[in-house]
Structure formats: C-alpha cells, structure tokens
Amino acid sequence: MKPAILIDGGIHAREWISPAVVLYIINQLKNNPQQDPAIEKLVDLYDWYFIPVINPDGYVYTYTTDPCWRKNRRQTSSNPVCYGVDLNRNFGYDDKTWDPSVGGSSDPCNYVGYAGTGPFTEEESKAVMKVMNRKGVNFVAYMSFQSYSQIWAYPWGYTQDTLKDAQDLRNAANVGAAAIFSKSKKIYRVNQSALFPEFGLIAGASDDYARGGANIKYSYTIELRDTGEKKFFLPASEITPNGEEILEGVKAFANYIYKPRRKNYYYNKW
Template sequence: MGAATVEGMEYDYFRYHPMPEIHSWMARMARAHPDVVTIVDYGQTYEKRTISLLKIGVNTGAKKKAIWMDCGIHAREWIAPAFCQYFVRQILRSYKTDPKMAEMMKNMDFYVTPVLNIDGYIHTWKSDTTRLWRKNMSPGPPDCECAGTDLNRNFDANWATVGISFDCCSDTYCGTRPLSEPEAQAVTYFVGSRKDEFLCFLTIHSYGKLLLIPYGNPNFTAPNYDELMEVGLAAADEIKKVHGMEYTVGTSPAVLYANSGSSRDWARLQGIPYAYTFELRDDDKFGFELPEDQIQPTCEEAYSGALHIITYAHDKTFKGV
C-alpha cells in the first residue's frame, strides 16, 4: 500500500530506509520530475558526506518565495526522514491535479532536506547499540573521549544560554562555539543567504506530538507570537481531523523544556516569519523506535498540519495574486 512507482521501481514510503536508499530515491525523484525537481548540494558533514536537498517548484524565471523543511537533524528520529520523503511524494502527486498546490508550486519553491545529520543517521543503522545515537559524529574537544555535538543546540540563537550541556558526552552538548559543526553551518549559509525568500522554516523531529514555536529561551518572545500560536493551533486541528491525534502547541519552555541554539529559533531571528518544530509521534510507549506500522498515519496527519502552515503563509503573502 505504501509503495509508489518511480521510473518503474517500487519505493515503500511506509518503512524506514537506510541512507543509500534515500540517496537513490532523491536521484530518482529528480529524474522522474525534471520539470520541477532538482537536487542541490549545499554542504558537507564532518565525515565529508554531501548534504543535499530537493528543490521543488515550477521554474517561472522570476525570483520566488520559498519554504524550508529539514528532517533528521537528530540521528535516531527515523520517522522524520520518512516524513520528508512522504511530503515530497504528496506535493509531487497533487500539483498537477490540485489547483491550490499548483498555485503554490508556481509562487514558491520547496527546499526539502530528507536527512541533515547524515553521519549520525548512518551510525544509527549499524547496530542495536547505536540505534539511539542523537548527535553528529564530529570528535569532541581534545580532552574528551566522547564524539558528537547536538546540532540543534549549535545554531547561533541565544547559544548556550539554557537547556544545553557543556559535557561533551551529553546528548545535548552544544559544541565549542556557535556553528562549530559543518551541518549547522550548511543550513545557516544556505538559508541565511536567501533569508528574505523564505516564508516558512519547518524542522521535523520526534517524539512527543508537539508543534513548537520560537523561542526556546523563556526570556525571549517572538514578535508574532500570537499569530504563530493561532496558526499552530489551527494546524493541530487539521492534524487531529486525520486520525484523532492531539498535538500540543506552544513554545518549548511552555510545553517541553527550555533550550537554546535551535535551528527554529535561529530561523525566526533571521526574520523568517513562520518557524516551527514538529515533534511527531510517538509518546513514551515507543519513543524514538516508532514501529513501521505507524509511519503512514504519522505522515498523513503531519502532512495536514504542515500543509496548513504552508498554505497560510502562501495566502498571506500572495493575497490577490
């Protein structure tokens, strides 16, 4: 049921895929949809793997607005890359028959990174003992025996002020300085150099069934806090309509825990108006090891939520177009 044919090859969107399969899927999507899909390489991991995204949109010849989505910034959150792939499939399926998606693909480009933390993701596939690895794979400071930095504590956004650890063995180790990690640098440079184009910055995580808005530091409030909450609550309503799943909406300190140095907060500080973190299923029953039979409902409901935010941002920007 989850398989879709791309260039005559079956791809099952409702199971987890190792990195080589995701890379080959990206190449096939670009070949199968050459009019609207291109692969853009925009950085390297610590282990010198290329970080790539799919740029999806109709080439109008004009400068366009844009939507950002990244998945897999935390290695063990396998449902996130699964969602990015599903999201790509859905927008490519719908834009030729759905007038609204066709309009959005004409006015905006979608930049989707299926796996940002490629080194860490590959590490989680090696064995049961590495399955729950969270960080990237860069070595710690010279006096540390542990590897890895939490990429979502490494962005230049109130860096190292709250909700982080300076212990290099901690899952929330923030690095030696802001943007010490090449993966965080790649996002910063790519998005930052085009920040006026981006309307939405959606970063996909698990778990907890949450929609988080800026900021992770409780001492700061987003200038459009009320609008972010309103749009987020409406997105949560759309999520609930699909399978009855209830998502909680709020700032991280209000509904989860305080943190700093996240990509979401960095994006909002750059002036990107709609910055959200999706924390997908599950709860504490399965945690990061969400069974494959939950991939489909998780993706279906999250797609409805993401589409609401994206559509809202589009319509506000292009009202009357």
C-alpha cells in the same frame, strides 16, 4: 519572487520517523499521486526546499551501532570515546541564543547535549544556516521535524520572553494542528517552545536561529509521533499514517499564511 518554505528532518540521529516523513512530503509534492488540487496549488504558490537528513553520519550510526545515538559523529576530544555535537544546540546569533548552560552541555563527552565550543562549529549546522540565508530566496516559513511528543512549537526556546507577533505564529500552527486532528484524530499541542515542560529552556535550536538570525517569521519545531509509548522506535507501519497527517497539517498551514502575508511589511515584496 515566490515565497519559499524550508523543511528539514533528521537533526537528531535516533529520530527515524523524521526523515521518513520529510521524504513522504517530498514524494507527495513532487508526484501528487492522489492528484490533489490543493497540492498543485501549493506547488504553484511556493518554492519548497527540503533537507531530509541533516545528520547523516549520526543517522547511519544508529542503524549500525547505537540506535539511541543523538548527535553527529565528529570526535570532540582527545579522549577516543568522546564523539558528537548535538546539532540542535549548535545554532545561535549571540551569547543568549547559543549557551550550553541552557538546555545543553559544555562537556565534549556528554552523551546527549554537547553544544560545541560555539555556534556553528559543525558542518551540518553551517550548511542549514547557509540555506536559510541564501540570497534570492524569500523564506517565509521553516519547519524542523523531530520526534517525539506530538508538539507544534514556535520560538523562543532559549527564553520565556514572548515574540511580539507570537499570536500570528500560534494561529498558523493551530490551523495546521487542527488539520492533523481532522485527518487522524491525533492531538498536536501548540505553544511557545520554552513553555513546554518536555523541553524546558533550550539555547542553540534551529527554529530560534531561523526566526532571530535568518528573519523567517513562521519558524517551528514539530515533534512527530508518538506521545511516549514507542518513543523513537515507531514501527514502519506508522510512517505512512504520520506522513499523511503531517501533510494535511502542512497544506493547511501553508494555505493559511499565504494571503495574510501579502501585506506584511516583515517580508520582501513578491
């Protein structure tokens, strides 16, 4: 069985650069317009799975009504103005990994961080969970592209406790970040999610579930451009450069984790 990599984007509606970068990567892997032998190799070595827009109704709403909207668009209260669950607070596999008091909110009218009434109350998060746990697929890496801050973060987010193999995740992420820097001189900081001051502690995130619930070792949240100047509203001219540098990061990362994993008991044999 070939190893597989899952990449998603658009979990937060206003992060427009995220789906664009995921689509850029799809086009490069599918069509390989530069005839890059490294891409040909990685397409042969891995099965690739993509979810470009996890949150389609929220994404559309940012274009039609409110460009700063973050959540999905399900009505969450009898109050007619209360809509939306933050999908990146709606994952979890126990009372610690889903907890609205840790970086979220239990208020169904909260504009930003409402976590729902429990894990996987939302069709969108349930759909991603089902992909992660799909039978017959050997997922070895998961990347959730979000924005902004230029960060490559690994679990845990809900606690500052450290994974026993955190150094493995850090090393692989550093390889990707170095490739990004070589391409564009953009710095992507690497660390455990809970240790980034921009994040703080966050329960219910998809990368924590991917690692702890779906047993995908190399699980990450990658915050794309920029570092705060334009925030969520990057001009269209930033799409291709962001896609180019992230593609280099993904290529280097995927190449790096291939050989070391072959003797790693953590995975199914392939």
